[in-house]
Amino acid sequence: MGFISALLMTDQNESMDVRYVANLARLNLTEAEADQFQGQLVQILDYVKQLDELDVEGVEPMAHAIRVENVYREDVVVPSMDHDDFIANAPASINNLVRVPNIIE
Amino acid sequence: MSALHTKTISELSSLLAAGEASSVELTADVIAAIDAGDARIGSYVEMNKKQALISATAADARRAAGENLPLLGIPIGAKDLLNVKGQGNRCASKLLDGYTSPYTATSVARLEEQGAVILGRMNMDEFAMGGSNENSAIQPCRNPWDTTRVPGGSSGGSAAAVAADLAVATLGSDTGGSIRQPAAFCGCVGLKPTYGMVSRFGLTAFASSLDQIGPLTKTVADTATVLQAISGHDPKDSTSLKVDVPDYSQALKTDVKGMRIGVPTDYFSEGLDADVETAVRAALATYESMGAELVDVSLPHSKYAIAAYYVIATAEASANLARFDGVRYGARVDGDNPVGLVKGTRAAGFGPEVKRRIILGTYVLSSGYYDAYYIKAQKVRGLIRKDFDEAFEKCDVIAGPCTPTPAFPIGEKSDDPLQMYLGDMYTVPANLAGICGMSLPCGFSSGGMPIGLQLMGPSFGESALLHAGHAFEQATEFHRARPATSTEAS
Numbered sequence A: 001m002g003f004i005s006a007l008l009m010t011d012q013n014e015s016m017d018v019r020y021v022a023n024l025a026r027l028n029l030t031e032a033e034a035d036q037f038q039g040q041l042v043q044i045l046d047y048v049k050q051l052d053e054l055d056v057e058g059v060e061p062m063a064h065a066i067r068v069e070n071v072y073r074e075d076v077v078v079p080s081m082d083h084d085d086f087i088a089n090a091p092a093s094i095n096n097l098v099r100v101p102n103i104i105e
Numbered sequence B: 001m002s003a004l005h006t007k008t009i010s011e012l013s014s015l016l017a018a019g020e021a022s023s024v025e026l027t028a029d030v031i032a033a034i035d036a037g038d039a040r041i042g043s044y045v046e047m048n049k050k051q052a053l054i055s056a057t058a059a060d061a062r063r064a065a066g067e068n069l070p071l072l073g074i075p076i077g078a079k080d081l082l083n084v085k086g087q088g089n090r091c092a093s094k095l096l097d098g099y100t101s102p103y104t105a106t107s108v109a110r111l112e113e114q115g116a117v118i119l120g121r122m123n124m125d126e127f128a129m130g131g132s133n134e135n136s137a138i139q140p141c142r143n144p145w146d147t148t149r150v151p152g153g154s155s156g157g158s159a160a161a162v163a164a165d166l167a168v169a170t171l172g173s174d175t176g177g178s179i180r181q182p183a184a185f186c187g188c189v190g191l192k193p194t195y196g197m198v199s200r201f202g203l204t205a206f207a208s209s210l211d212q213i214g215p216l217t218k219t220v221a222d223t224a225t226v227l228q229a230i231s232g233h234d235p236k237d238s239t240s241l242k243v244d245v246p247d248y249s250q251a252l253k254t255d256v257k258g259m260r261i262g263v264p265t266d267y268f269s270e271g272l273d274a275d276v277e278t279a280v281r282a283a284l285a286t287y288e289s290m291g292a293e294l295v296d297v298s299l300p301h302s303k304y305a306i307a308a309y310y311v312i313a314t315a316e317a318s319a320n321l322a323r324f325d326g327v328r329y330g331a332r333v334d335g336d337n338p339v340g341l342v343k344g345t346r347a348a349g350f351g352p353e354v355k356r357r358i359i360l361g362t363y364v365l366s367s368g369y370y371d372a373y374y375i376k377a378q379k380v381r382g383l384i385r386k387d388f389d390e391a392f393e394k395c396d397v398i399a400g401p402c403t404p405t406p407a408f409p410i411g412e413k414s415d416d417p418l419q420m421y422l423g424d425m426y427t428v429p430a431n432l433a434g435i436c437g438m439s440l441p442c443g444f445s446s447g448g449m450p451i452g453l454q455l456m457g458p459s460f461g462e463s464a465l466l467h468a469g470h471a472f473e474q475a476t477e478f479h480r481a482r483p484a485t486s487t488e489a490s
Helices: A003-009 A018-024 A031-053 A083-089 B009-017 B023-041 B049-064 B106-113 B156-163 B180-186 B220-230 B274-289 B300-323 B338-349 B352-365 B370-391 B417-422 B428-433 B462-475
Strands: B044-047 B075-079 B117-122 B169-174 B189-192 B212-217 B260-264 B293-297 B397-401 B436-444 B450-457
Touching: A018 A031, A018 B352, A031 B300, A031 B352, A031 B370, A031 B417, B009 B023, B009 B220, B023 B044, B023 B049, B023 B075, B023 B117, B023 B156, B044 B156, B049 B117, B075 B156, B106 B117, B106 B169, B106 B220, B117 B156, B156 B169, B156 B180, B156 B212, B169 B189, B169 B220, B180 B189, B180 B436, B180 B450, B189 B220, B189 B462, B212 B220, B220 B436, B220 B462, B260 B274, B274 B293, B274 B397, B274 B436, B274 B450, B274 B462, B300 B352, B300 B370, B300 B417, B300 B428, B352 B370, B370 B428, B397 B462, B436 B462, B450 B462
Parallel strands: B075 B117, B075 B169, B260 B293, B260 B397
Antiparallel strands: B044 B117, B169 B212, B189 B212, B189 B436, B397 B450, B436 B450
8 A cells, every 4th residue: 555545544534733724724823722622623523524424415515594696786985984993903003004014025 | 660670671661651761760770780790790891881871861862852662772782793883892802802893783783773772792702602601701701590500602691691680682693502592591582583684794703604693682572672673684794685574573472373383303312401301392382282283393414413513614714713813903912924923813812712613614624625524514504404494394483492401510511612512403403504593481400590492483484483482471481580689609
């Protein structure tokens, strides 16, 4: 058995790497959190696996409770919310703009 | 006159209309009750005493000018995830420390237009994730019937305040049971409307295809009044439906002769507490004695609802909560670069349950797992909906347990997320299907904790829920019971 197929044979949930996924989610975890979540989430995913008992062949995925087509409004100008109120919520601002660390070196 | 804060909207509305009380008196009375009693319960995370009294004065002026709306001058609390201009909106999270809402949610704005007095903001599980209110980063919330027990969640503060007479009514939100489950645990009425009936504009989104705002009140009639005010199309929410809102007061009938009440046989299964089963079966017998017809209905896919829900809800949450990045609002942890800032802010700002769900949701949406988890869960969601469609061909409403157990002790499940999730087994199916559901008091456990009867109706079946619920209330006394307002406990 090759390395790749051996990997594919391993339990799907075992392959969930909490640290890797947390990085995708832009979330720093402490070591203690990562260890705790790893165990808990594998347990939850094991529970979710019971969905495999069901034959869903041909069933339409239901993304929403109601079918809504594109919703448009008339293209009329209405008052916007107050700019100052928004900037007042920013943790850091400069010249009435939100301030963040350098994005471009 | 007995204390105003203990009365229902219907009673207060009559007193206000007759000039026997003013909104200022009422609001001051509720504030005094909160000052005296909420240290023990922890249901409010923010009070707006000054603004509430200003609104009450305005309501009294409107009444003096001849207005007589059912909510004019009635104090109502809003869950801490509804934006109210000028107030905080922390979602019980450290991440939103310091945030001030620049606008008002449509549901709250409609209450304000009716003259309701917005009292303050109700405690909850952080970002509405939890079933016990133990995930509030601000303060614990306790069940007024037994302060060693949880009030339920995520709208725990909304339910506890109504049950303890610290608010006449409140708004909550329900993604998987977050209105109905705390209503059941605290012994009040809580209704989750049909998806799309109430605008979500201004609601901090958890899972957008499941979230609905709804009332928690002391009686079914009061629920009808609040629901009337907040329902209806809103151009600011693209998922808000263009349907006519019925006159819900017309639904408050007491005769249930010929009503077909579906009994979900699959919901009386293992895991259901004996006291809960006894109370719910007694409620069904009450309906039968009142002339309703009991019909067995089958919801075979509901047992997969928790598994499907925790895939779909976390997937949607992982996307919705991406906006909390410390850039535009809330607390920020600085970093050397933007990614460091975002990761550090989220690490410091989110509590453990929110982190767990973001990670789970990110995982089920990630490449290689999307079909196996997310699409599969959506297909199962379709099967659950189909079960309900077929059941409602045979009955007008479905009546069963709202929760598998009464309110559990604080700390009992806080280290075991899966056990906590399983507590949502009877409420989650209605969210997945998009139908409406309501919990109302139907008895007490041997330990004296309230038990909730869940009524579920088809899409736009709110009138049927209110009819069945009101009739039950008129035939029973459970909704009149109040927890002892002992100050010795806790």
